[in-house]
Amino acid sequence: MKILLSNALIVTLNDRNDVIDKGAIVIDGNRITYCGPAEGTPAGPFDKIIDASRMIALPGMINAHCHSAANLVRGMMPSKPLEIWRAYYRASLRDMREDDFYASALLGGMEMLKNGATTVLDHFAGSAACRFMGAGAAIQAMRDLGLRHIAALTVTDKNYEDTIPLGNADSKLNNEIRRMSASEAKTTQAWLDECEEFIETFHAPEKLTTACPGPSAVQRCTDELLSGCAEISRKKNLPLHIHLAETKAQQVQGNSIYGHSLLRHLETLGIVGENLSCAHSIWIDDGDIELFAQRGATPVHNPASNLRIGSGLARVKEFLAAGVNVGLGTDGAASNDSQNMFDAVRLAALIHNQAGSDFNQWVTPAQALAMATRNGARAFGLDAGVIALGKLADIVLLRRDSAAYRPMNDVVNQIVFCENGSNVDTVIVNGEVVVQAGRLTKVDEEEVLRMAERSRQRLEPSMQRELAAARSMEPALAEMYFRVFRKS
Numbered sequence: 124m125k126i127l128l129s130n131a132l133i134v135t136l137n138d139r140n141d142v143i144d145k146g147a148i149v150i151d152g153n154r155i156t157y158c159g160p161a162e163g164t165p166a167g168p169f170d171k172i173i174d175a176s177r178m179i180a181l182p183g184m185i186n187a188h189c190h191s192a193a194n195l196v197r198g199m200m201p202s203k204p205l206e207i208w209r210a211y212y213r214a215s216l217r218d219m220r221e222d223d224f225y226a227s228a229l230l231g232g233m234e235m236l237k238n239g240a241t242t243v244l245d246h247f248a249g250s251a252a253c254r255f256m257g258a259g260a261a262i263q264a265m266r267d268l269g270l271r272h273i274a275a276l277t278v279t280d281k282n283y284e285d286t287i288p289l290g291n292a293d294s295k296l297n298n299e300i301r302r303m304s305a306s307e308a309k310t311t312q313a314w315l316d317e318c319e320e321f322i323e324t325f326h327a328p329e330k331l332t333t334a335c336p337g338p339s340a341v342q343r344c345t346d347e348l349l350s351g352c353a354e355i356s357r358k359k360n361l362p363l364h365i366h367l368a369e370t371k372a373q374q375v376q377g378n379s380i381y382g383h384s385l386l387r388h389l390e391t392l393g394i395v396g397e398n399l400s401c402a403h404s405i406w407i408d409d410g411d412i413e414l415f416a417q418r419g420a421t422p423v424h425n426p427a428s429n430l431r432i433g434s435g436l437a438r439v440k441e442f443l444a445a446g447v448n449v450g451l452g453t454d455g456a457a458s459n460d461s462q463n464m465f466d467a468v469r470l471a472a473l474i475h476n477q478a479g480s481d482f483n484q485w486v487t488p489a490q491a492l493a494m495a496t497r498n499g500a501r502a503f504g505l506d507a508g509v510i511a512l513g514k515l516a517d518i519v520l521l522r523r524d525s526a527a528y529r530p531m532n533d534v535v536n537q538i539v540f541c542e543n544g545s546n547v548d549t550v551i552v553n554g555e556v557v558v559q560a561g562r563l564t565k566v567d568e569e570e571v572l573r574m575a576e577r578s579r580q581r582l583e584p585s586m587q588r589e590l591a592a593a594r595s596m597e598p599a600l601a602e603m604y605f606r607v608f609r610k611s
């Protein structure tokens with residue numbers, strides 16, 4: 124399939140941030156074979172010509188951290204600190220089955236595509252009752268939608284009570300503490316075998332799937348598991364994705380287990396490199412920022428989630444000043460109920476402009492947009508995130524005849540500050556049009572909504588039961604939260 128996009132206002136997001144007015148893009152198969160002024164357009168014939176004279180062409184955005192299993196509980200989780208929030212969220216997953224994971228991933232994936240994201244990293248954690256925790260169903264959903272995805276299988280081999288600084292609160296927690304661990308009761312070797320098998324089964328870039336290991340968090344894994352996952356990634360040339368220092372409690376626990384920061388611990392294991400991406404990376408020290416810069420690893424910023432459950436303000440300005448490659452994500456719908464990357468971009472460009480801080484370091488709109496595109500591509504080793512010759516054809520067309528872009532003063536600033544996704548017209552992934560006139564082309568949108576509704580209804584009794592059980596953990600976890608902050 125050869126496609127010509129003609130007369131577009133092209134925001135290339137290349138290193139020079141070139142913007143081409145009335146430009147042309149030619150797609151041959153799944154690659155961009157021309158991007159430049161109209162007069163240089165190679166001769167046809169083309170299978171499809173899209174008149175983009177009223178459009179802005181933007182590289183498809185890369186949602187660099189998300190949990191596809193969370194979409195059925197959007198709007199449902201309490202705005203409480205992560206450790207409390209997580210007890211509820213984990214409880215909500217317990218009874219989910221393959222078709223629920225499929226419906227959930229379909230719902231979130233639909234929302235992402237219709238709002239200009241063409242790739243998502245799904246840090247998948249589901250139910251121990253399903254094969255690969257249900258990750259296969261999520262992968263199928265994203266393939267059906269035509270959404271490129273990095274499926275990072277979440278693994279963890281430590282007991283729950285060893286992963287957070289419970290102190291004396293430990294004894295006040297009831298059976299729930301064992302249930303939090305029970306779902307994770309698998310030997311280290313069994314987890315590593317599962318990871319290898321998972322990748323063997325699903326890794327297929329031609330089907331839009333990159334499969335890789337996704338250790339849950341440093342403090343939730345033994346050194347053997349962390350090193351084993353890193354070895355699998357190294358051997359197969361794959362990304363490695365992990366949660367890092369999302370909360371102060373995690374930082375405290377890291378210091379108490381390792382005697383230094385969580386990232387420093389990964390460094391002692393020799394696994395901080397260009398293929399490592401670390402969701403959140405909030406409670407870190409100056410040495411960690413240097414380490415990210417030196418090793419070329421990527422922290423992934425999730426501004427809406429960090430605000431929703433009060434995790435803290437990531438040191439994005441300092442990352443950028445140090446030349447660190449920062450990615451951007453929505454996180455799952457349990458902690459950011461919307462999966463719209465334009466929200467993430469706008470927040471990233473706004474929340475770091477704090478009064479009294481050095482305004483020369485505030486995040487620029489161009490930096491925020493780079494985080495959402497080329498930086499994510501670099502983190503995952505994807506040849507995408509930029510509209511340029513030879514890159515994967517993942518492109519979004521935004522309607523410019525709307526209030527957001529009139530008058531057209533600065534296209535990048537207006538994408539960042541004025542766009543909310545409502546102007547997304549066409550989305551192309553891997554050379555295929557998957558959204559046309561704002562609607563999915565490969566999947567029936569009404570059916571997606573019906574499936575999500577059906578799954579949620581089926582899960583209602585068990586969710587109510589499990590959430591009530593999780594509530595019993597809250598006092599002890601709250602005590603830990605306040606203790607951790609009192610100490611500083």
Ligand SMILES: [Zn+2]
Nearest residue numbers: 246402454455
């Ligand atoms: Zn997460």
